[in-house]
Amino acid sequence: MTLARVSPTRGARPAVVYSTLRELIVRGQLAPGARIVEMDIAARLRVSRTPVRGALQRLQQEGYIVHSPTLRQSRPSVAPLTRDDAIELFSIVGEIEGLAARSAATLAALLREKLVTDLLAINARLERASRTKTPKHDLLYDLDEQFHRRYVDAAAGPRLRALHDAVKPQAERYERLYVSLLSRGLAPSIREHESITGAIRHGDADAAQRAVQTNWRNAAARLGAVIDTVGERGSW
Amino acid sequence: MTLARVSPTRGARPAVVYSTLRELIVRGQLAPGARIVEMDIAARLRVSRTPVRGALQRLQQEGYIVHSPTLRQSRPSVAPLTRDDAIELFSIVGEIEGLAARSAATLAALLREKLVTDLLAINARLERASRTKTPKHDLLYDLDEQFHRRYVDAAAGPRLRALHDAVKPQAERYERLYVSLLSRGLAPSIREHESITGAIRHGDADAAQRAVQTNWRNAAARLGAVIDTVGERGSW
DNA sequence: CGAAGTTAAATTGTATACAAAATTGCAGCC
DNA sequence: GGCTGCAATTTTGTATACAATTTAACTTCG
Secondary structure, three states: OOOOOOOOOOOOHHHHHHHHHHHHHHOOOOOOOOEOOHHHHHHHOOOOHHHHHHHHHHHHHHOOEEOOOOOOOOOOEEOOEOHHHHHHHHHHHHHHHHHHHHHHHOOOHHHHHHHHHHHHHHHHHHHHHHHOOOOOHHHHHHHHHHHHHHHHHHHOOHHHHHHHHHHHHHHHHHHHHHHHHHHHHHHHHHHHHHHHHHHHHOOOHHHHHHHHHHHHHHHHHHHHHHHHHHOOEOOO | OOOOOOOOOOOOHHHHHHHHHHHHHHOOOOOOOOEOOHHHHHHHOOOOHHHHHHHHHHHHHHOOEEOOOOOOOOOOEEOOEOHHHHHHHHHHHHHHHHHHHHHHHOOOHHHHHHHHHHHHHHHHHHHHHHHOOOOOHHHHHHHHHHHHHHHHHHHOOHHHHHHHHHHHHHHHHHHHHHHHHHHHHHHHHHHHHHHHHHHHHOOOHHHHHHHHHHHHHHHHHHHHHHHHHHOOEOOO
């Protein structure tokens, strides 16, 4: 594995370090449980420890890294992937996106029509992609991601979007890890997407919110079952 | 205003700076829109800029401070208090606490009984406090806070609790600012607390979640009306 | 007297030096 | 052979020095 050499303009270094590390963690190249050493990262990215510290702190606050500076016996390491955490995390994502869907259902009719059209198109592509004999996992993931981001971007306020940006990528850690085993059970998810789209189309805020929450609760249950069979990563 | 002089044990400095500043912002002593200067804070707290930077970064990520390092014309300052932000923030708190209430409703019967007893007691005290001729605002705030924290602590997982700890105190900024005008309309809130308690008692997860979300949506509406009459702070 | 350009001050971003703490490895002892 | 205690190394926490950029103030010209 080679890290990209960054020598960016002043003021952007922490952001570059952050997204580089986050990508490594999300994609699993930095494995759950792996120790994080400031010096190493700084050396590899040709930056001083100062911007690295900023990036690490943010990663820790968002849950990619666990740290506990006051407690002994705990130095920074990549957060493990556990069944309980997955279920809690998916519930939270469901709430955040559920709230966005609620707002989406109360958008002006014109905006809402455009939104519904897009959602239908994305979901159709998702269905087509899932029907192929050897589905491309990256494509399936991207389309599901697109579907949800479409209505979040359309309706969420700045605060909710910030929360979404901070929390959602963490679900990607689980999705990427177990997607190969999940792609079979994609049919119910596509059905659930239709419920969401329908509720938004009819302007039923409560139903839209509930549909999204249901979608994520079911996804959590499906993922939980998979984790139970193949085991957790990075926690022992 | 005098800041506490901190010279704490190694490793705790950023946390002390963080909570000191957060308290100042929440209580309004650091007014919305006020500029934040690293050197000043470091000097006043007898610390170097390094721990201050850590604290500021966290405060920014949580929304107490706005920053935009890439954009010109934008140096760190205390986040303003606006009507739209209040409504969005309250919705988010409602989702987080709603999710906790949902879990609370599915707790084991024994734990749930104890929880319900406590909630009833807190709400009774809240009602009594609100009936007095000159209600103590701090007391009213504390009791409402206690009520919600009771079921969050009882049922939320580590992730949800972290989110709650990061988001909830920001609502306090609004509550403290406008509490004097809100305390009159406390009766409906007490009624809503009863619905929450009832749903948890009966183990109805959906109803519990809905009741909490309703409570916060109504609170947002009440607060929004107040802000409309007395104006926003720190945004111009 | 006002406006624009230029210079000085202030403030943040970055790097690095130093100190404290902890982990690891090793040696000696039971 | 394993365990305990000590020492050396690693690693993080803190402070500070320096650089770059922005903000402001002042001067000069119209």
